[in-house]
Amino acid sequence: MRLPIAISEQSAEPLxxxxxxxxxxxxxxxxxxxxxxxxxxxELASQLKCSVITIKRVYSDLEAEGLLRTKQGTGTYVxxxxxxxxxxxxxxxxxxxxxxxxxxxxxxxxxxxELEMLLKEKLQHYEP
Amino acid sequence: MRLPIAISEQSAEPLxxxxxxxxxxxxxxxxxxxxxxxxxxxELASQLKCSVITIKRVYSDLEAEGLLRTKQGTGTYVxxxxxxxxxxxxxxxxxxxxxxxxxxxxxxxxxxxELEMLLKEKLQHYEP
Amino acid sequence: MRLPIAISEQSAEPLxxxxxxxxxxxxxxxxxxxxxxxxxxxELASQLKCSVITIKRVYSDLEAEGLLRTKQGTGTYVxxxxxxxxxxxxxxxxxxxxxxxxxxxxxxxxxxxELEMLLKEKLQHYEP
Amino acid sequence: MRLPIAISEQSAEPLxxxxxxxxxxxxxxxxxxxxxxxxxxxELASQLKCSVITIKRVYSDLEAEGLLRTKQGTGTYVxxxxxxxxxxxxxxxxxxxxxxxxxxxxxxxxxxxELEMLLKEKLQHYEP
DNA sequence: GTGGTCTAGACCACC
DNA sequence: GTGGTCTAGACCACG
Numbered sequence: 001m002r003l004p005i006a007i008s009e010q011s012a013e014p015l016x017x018x019x020x021x022x023x024x025x026x027x028x029x030x031x032x033x034x035x036x037x038x039x040x041x042x043e044l045a046s047q048l049k050c051s052v053i054t055i056k057r058v059y060s061d062l063e064a065e066g067l068l069r070t071k072q073g074t075g076t077y078v079x080x081x082x083x084x085x086x087x088x089x090x091x092x093x094x095x096x097x098x099x100x101x102x103x104x105x106x107x108x109x110x111x112x113x114e115l116e117m118l119l120k121e122k123l124q125h126y127e128p
Numbered sequence: 129m130r131l132p133i134a135i136s137e138q139s140a141e142p143l144x145x146x147x148x149x150x151x152x153x154x155x156x157x158x159x160x161x162x163x164x165x166x167x168x169x170x171e172l173a174s175q176l177k178c179s180v181i182t183i184k185r186v187y188s189d190l191e192a193e194g195l196l197r198t199k200q201g202t203g204t205y206v207x208x209x210x211x212x213x214x215x216x217x218x219x220x221x222x223x224x225x226x227x228x229x230x231x232x233x234x235x236x237x238x239x240x241x242e243l244e245m246l247l248k249e250k251l252q253h254y255e256p
Numbered sequence: 257m258r259l260p261i262a263i264s265e266q267s268a269e270p271l272x273x274x275x276x277x278x279x280x281x282x283x284x285x286x287x288x289x290x291x292x293x294x295x296x297x298x299e300l301a302s303q304l305k306c307s308v309i310t311i312k313r314v315y316s317d318l319e320a321e322g323l324l325r326t327k328q329g330t331g332t333y334v335x336x337x338x339x340x341x342x343x344x345x346x347x348x349x350x351x352x353x354x355x356x357x358x359x360x361x362x363x364x365x366x367x368x369x370e371l372e373m374l375l376k377e378k379l380q381h382y383e384p
Numbered sequence: 385m386r387l388p389i390a391i392s393e394q395s396a397e398p399l400x401x402x403x404x405x406x407x408x409x410x411x412x413x414x415x416x417x418x419x420x421x422x423x424x425x426x427e428l429a430s431q432l433k434c435s436v437i438t439i440k441r442v443y444s445d446l447e448a449e450g451l452l453r454t455k456q457g458t459g460t461y462v463x464x465x466x467x468x469x470x471x472x473x474x475x476x477x478x479x480x481x482x483x484x485x486x487x488x489x490x491x492x493x494x495x496x497x498e499l500e501m502l503l504k505e506k507l508q509h510y511e512p
Numbered sequence: 513g514t515g516g517t518c519t520a521g522a523c524c525a526c527c
Numbered sequence: 528g529t530g531g532t533c534t535a536g537a538c539c540a541c542g
Contacts, residue, residue, distance in 0.1 A: 329541030
């Protein structure tokens with residue numbers, strides 16, 4: 001199985017973090033259904049051309065968040081999460097991003113009007 | 129002179145980065161006028177209770193960006209930046225933050241409608 | 257790996273600057289191919305008998321110029337720079353030095369003839 | 385008396401050094417004849433809009449080089465230097481600049497041919 | 513193992 | 528007084 005995850009060499013974000021964000025999104029969005037068996041650590045590491053240790057960290061982190069579940073000797077599965085809970089998490093991810101946007105805007109003293117204008121323009125091309 | 133800069137011990141962001149972001153914002157927003165003499169590195173270090181070297185790094189980085197100008201034996205000054213250029217930088221900072229928001233939303237497959245709803249709610253409390 | 261860099265205690269030039277100039281030259285000249293893994297900051301520091309921080313500064317500065325690329329936990333690599341761009345940079349380095357020469361000559365009112373004579377003499381021994 | 389000296393705020397060169405280089409050139413080139421009374425420290429400082437301490441340093445340095453001569457209570461004069469000696473110094477100033485050029489060229493592995501080409505081009509516009 | 517950050521403290525150059 | 532450089536040494540994050 002091949003996960004639709006891409007890592008950027010250019011980005012300053014640490015490898016493990018780039019992967020976590022994308023895998024988390026796949027689960028929260030429902031693209032990966034509950035119970036799905038993820039690729040093994042070694043397999044994913046080889047797919048993404050990164051260290052096994054990095055993938056291990058990703059799986060551990062997401063397991064700690066309750067999104068994944070590891071069964072000894074079988075592999076790592078997507079946990080069963082209520083649809084409502086998934087919606088909640090989705091909103092919380094987006095809300096966090098919004099907060100960061102507002103912080104940045106506030107720091108450079110961007111007026112509400114300016115901010116709305118810039119947002120409107122960008123939102124036009126938003127095609128999820 | 130006392131710069132309105134606050135640093136958070138909790139934040140995972142490195143010290144120097146927190147300070148850079150805020151000082152950059154003060155300049156771009158025009159709160160600090162061109163030609164303003166900034167506090168000496170030693171003074172600011174003592175104000176923010178951090179090492180002289182950390183402040184030195186902040187000033188150097190911002191000088192490399194062209195926002196500051198330091199003269200040895202004299203002090204560090206805010207560079208003269210065109211108002212239009214400031215506006216541009218302001219918008220580019222905000223647009224970057226917007227891009228990150230849209231990326232996050234897209235990843236969790238947030239619909240345009242949902243996103244607009246969440247934005248609308250948060251924007252109500254935006255008071256720059 | 258051992259970089260052919262020599263530092264002079266006599267020179268008034270700061271340590272970090274001496275190293276930067278030489279490493280930059282190695283890259284621009286193509287002596288170090290794109291993708292080459294440089295020695296770790298600790299290793300180079302020990303080779304050149306200077307502080308780790310000094311090397312760190314060198315690598316950071318050259319990274320800011322786009323000549324190097326560092327990946328945390330991995331190491332520091334020579335960036336891929338177009339051959340034409342390298343030629344350009346080479347010429348720009350030399351042209352800058354020529355400008356400084358002409359300025360100096362002009363200041364002491366050295367005639368074109370004198371200058372050419374002195375140049376001719378020195379150029380005889382130029383063996384790159 | 386007004387010396388034709390200009391200082392650049394942009395330059396990274398220290399103030400005292402910029403002034404020294406120019407004043408030295410005025411003397412070596414013969415633009416300032418032996419015996420000429422230079423402006424007082426305070427006067428020159430006010431002309432160049434810099435600190436008295438900076439000019440004091442310039443005069444001291446050039447006096448140490450034997451180019452100037454200070455008489456208590458009267459002022460600072462241009463020393464009498466043999467014409468041949470002046471020529472020598474002129475050449476030594478220029479030769480030093482040439483050496484720096486060659487070093488830079490060598491570092492980036494500029495071939496003799498390339499160097500000569502760049503030099504020829506620049507020399508065309510040399511009008512002392 | 514790698515680089516990233518931060519500290520305290522020193523000494524120097526400049527104005 | 529200012530900034531500029533450099534040190535030794537520590538601790539953390541990443542792979």
